[in-house]
Amino acid sequence: MDLLDRRFLFVVGKGGVGKTTVATGLALAASRRDKKVLLALVNCKERVSQLLDTDPIGSEIVSVRENLDVVNMTPDAALEEYGLMILKVKAVFNAVFRNRLVRAFLKGTPGLEAWSMLGKAFYHACPPRGEPDYDLVIVDAPATGHALDMLRVPFVIESVAPPGLLRRDAARAAEMFRDPERAGAVLVTLPEYMPASETIELSNALANEIRIPVLHLVINRVLNVLFAEKERPVLETLPSDIGEDSEIRGLAVAGKRRALRETVQARAVRRVCSHIDAPCSELPYYNGLESDTTAIEALSEALLRTV
Numbered sequence: 396m397d398l399l400d401r402r403f404l405f406v407v408g409k410g411g412v413g414k415t416t417v418a419t420g421l422a423l424a425a426s427r428r429d430k431k432v433l434l435a436l437v438n439c440k441e442r443v444s445q446l447l448d449t450d451p452i453g454s455e456i457v458s459v460r461e462n463l464d465v466v467n468m469t470p471d472a473a474l475e476e477y478g479l480m481i482l483k484v485k486a487v488f489n490a491v492f493r494n495r496l497v498r499a500f501l502k503g504t505p506g507l508e509a510w511s512m513l514g515k516a517f518y519h520a521c522p523p524r525g526e527p528d529y530d531l532v533i534v535d536a537p538a539t540g541h542a543l544d545m546l547r548v549p550f551v552i553e554s555v556a557p558p559g560l561l562r563r564d565a566a567r568a569a570e571m572f573r574d575p576e577r578a579g580a581v582l583v584t585l586p587e588y589m590p591a592s593e594t595i596e597l598s599n600a601l602a603n604e605i606r607i608p609v610l611h612l613v614i615n616r617v618l619n620v621l622f623a624e625k626e627r628p629v630l631e632t633l634p635s636d637i638g639e640d641s642e643i644r645g646l647a648v649a650g651k652r653r654a655l656r657e658t659v660q661a662r663a664v665r666r667v668c669s670h671i672d673a674p675c676s677e678l679p680y681y682n683g684l685e686s687d688t689t690a691i692e693a694l695s696e697a698l699l700r701t702v
């Protein structure tokens with residue numbers, strides 16, 4: 396089954412590995428396949444507007460391309476929407492949710508902020524009644540630990556909340572999130588030792604503890620391989636064989652450095668791929684992601700070919 400035929404994807408990984416970039420690339424790719432897509436950011440200092448060259452993205456959903464909407468969810472705005480969905484009538488909502496004590500209570504309830512955002516994103520993919528607004532919702536999750544905390548919430552609510560609307564919604568979400576035909580995680584990592592280790596741990600936590608399917612692995616910023624495996628050990632020892640005054644010493648040092656990086660990369664890729672049983676895309680380094688939309692378009696095309 397195609398990754399982009401799911402209804403709900405979480406893009407997860409360590410901070411800085413490229414989650415937002417990959418989430419945006421996937422969202423563009425799906426919109427190209429004629430899916431109606433919502434890219435939902437979780438209360439972050441967003442860079443999607445830079446990637447796609449649009450106005451800054453706020454807590455209201457905006458359309459940025461044909462078939463592609465984006466929102467930067469905040470707990471306050473999401474809670475308000477959620478409250479309105481439950482209470483239906485604005486006057487009742489105002490009376491209840493604008494109450495200082497009620498707001499203080501909601502803010503103090505652990506997990507509720509996370510659920511307001513996750514629940515909002517879920518509602519767009521799977522409303523309690525009628526057709527969903529979107530074919531696919533992609534959540535650009537917060538960094539590892541926070542993402543796991545967030546993803547645990549519906550399962551906790553499902554098991555501890557008293558029967559009622561909140562528990563019913565959480566149970567519906569929990570069921571969808573564990574259904575590999577409809578939802579799952581896309582892990583993003585870098586081809587280096589530490590990120591690979593963290594990704595393996597994250598994948599274990601998702602698959603074994605939270606039991607959310609890991610559907611795809613993206614190894615981001617993969618170096619173009621210049622040297623064959625047999626050539627690398629030769630290069631790695633070169634500088635010690637070449638005199639200080641040799642004209643090719645600079646070349647040798649550069650060659651050695653590159654060969655070492657390629658060796659580290661090959662090991663990290665092998666390790667992460669042997670632990671994570673999911674299809675994998677490797678993305679190269681793209682110049683100009685911040686300044687020119689052709690870079691994110693190219694990244695999106697590369698994803699489209701490999702997911």
Ligand SMILES: Nc1ncnc2c1ncn2[C@@H]1O[C@H](COP(=O)(O)OP(=O)(O)O)[C@@H](O)[C@H]1O
Binds near residue numbers: 416
């Ligand atoms: N494939 C890539 N090529 C070049 N730069 C990248 C690539 N992926 C991410 N980046 C850069 O790395 C930085 C972090 O990416 P970002 O998507 O914001 O990571 P995260 O959301 O995981 O924190 C950004 O400056 C981004 O432009």
Ligand SMILES: [Mg+2]
Binds near residue numbers: 414439535
């Ligand atoms: Mg990000």
